[in-house]
Amino acid sequence: MNILVFTKRVPATQEEELRLINDGKDVDFSKLPFKVNDWDNYAVEEAVKIVEKGGGAVTAVSIGNTESDEVLRRAIAMGAKDGFLVEVDQALHDPFARGALIRNFIRKESIPFDVIFTGVQSEDDQxxxxxxxxxxxxxxxxxxxxxxxxxxAKDHMVVRRELEGGLQERVRVTTPCVLSIQSGINEPRYVSIMGIRKASKVERKSFKGIEYDAGKESHIELVKWVYPPKKGGAQMLGGELPDICKKLMEILKEKGVYQ
Amino acid sequence: MSYALIVAETRRGIFEERNLDSIGICALLGKETAILLPDGQYSFNEKLVDSIIRVKADEEVFLNPLNMTAIIEKVSEARGRPDLIVFTHSSSGAESAAYAAGLFGFPVITDVSGYDKERGIFFKSYYSDKLFGEFKTTGGATAVLTVRSGSFKEFAAEKAAAPREEVVEGITASDSRTFVEYVEEEKTDIDITKADFLLSVGRGVGNKDEIPAYEELAGLLKAVISGSRPVIDKMWLPKARQVGTSGKTVKPKVYLAMGISGAFQHIAGMKDADCIIAINKDAEAPIFQYAHYGIVADMHKVRDALKGVLKG
Incomplete structure (x- = not known):
């Protein structure tokens, strides 16, 4: 089975302060580290697991600037055979524009696949x-x-999808198909620096997004970014650790959960 | 006729409360509203909508994007194309919304949590609520939205007249994707929804080896340990301990969140706790917006200090 899996390089924003610049037209990423999108990491692992068991090949594709090559090297280190970069100068904020670009790319380059995997969402725009x-x-x-x-199976797959409250739904889907992979589906393998170095020797192909009308089919416009609305927020407990602990214990006693 | 089409989300015969947010945003936009429902009897305030369109299809057929798009086509043939198609931002809602947008070539904005009527701007979360994007649709086509639960329900209002009833029949279920069965979570001896005091750990815990020390702290505090999605995904705590929309919705007396930044799916599962105490080293973490008490600190240091106090 040939699996095409999409992987995206995203800023690591957990525990990082995000600063808006140019009146909210841009986010200042200059001080942020970047990483592979968590969901895509699970998707790559799932694709590699399937071909390891049943044969075939995994091709990782990333849409982004040249630095997105790092998530392709990572996918190759995990077991992907090829890495394709579809280069775009500017981030495509509209998911429709990204979907259309991918369709154009797959069709024009006649990329073969039995199944396409994407992550359920990306950490940045969700x-x-x-x-x-x-x-x-x-x-x-x-x-x-x-x-x-x-x-x-040869012409179909049986998969489980997550609903709410711990409930899942089992569905049968014919191939070829597109599956969006949820986090937690597997335990993504560890990727060592040595592994990535080795993967760097595998040639990655680069394509120009403009050849596939990148951004032409766009239906929404990002006007600007804003900081989240403040909801009043928490009463902050400050001071040294012993003081904080004391206040915390007082609250727990007051609420009746600790005697 | 200009109208908004709401795709109701039902789950095993229950009309999900988050549909009220879909109804609310249509009211806020001043749209005449028709709601699509699968076969079955559903209990909700029917006066909140102008029309109820009952689809002769089982819930499992209805909540399948391949069938939902066929249903939307039938509805559009019968009563004209809607200006707006609204789904809940949930597992099934987001799935069908994206598919419908792709198939019909419509703009889509997901996880919408605000609307500025004067500017025609939709607000959507970025970076787990650290920023919000202001979006507008370009061109005149029908917009597809998924709506964040809790964001618009207060705008839902009763209409003057009882809703009109319509029926959609003759839906042929797709055979390329078919429902097999529901899979229930494995039963475990612990039920975090029954706990008065939850100590919940999140991504900030950093690595699996830190977990036992939190279990020890929970033991000393007589709290039950739970976790947010990243901790469950990594299998550091069992699935039955997960708080959030895909896990459990909890309402303890005290919810002590350590190293949880507060992704919306997590907040939705614990926001009704009597008292939320959040400990996070990131002062900008969204959870501080929902917590009653906040501590900006390294969670491990607070853990160790608390253990010191409790062991006396």
């Missing part, structure tokens, strides 16, 4: 839409929030 848009544009069946792949 649209959770590219997989579904792409599936519809390619006229393929779609399943999102995939937390388990139970079986892989």
């Amino acid at each position: 649209f959770a839409s590219v997989g579904g848009i792409l599936a519809a544009l390619l006229k393929l069946p779609y399943v999102s929030m995939v937390v388990g792949i139970d079986s892989v």
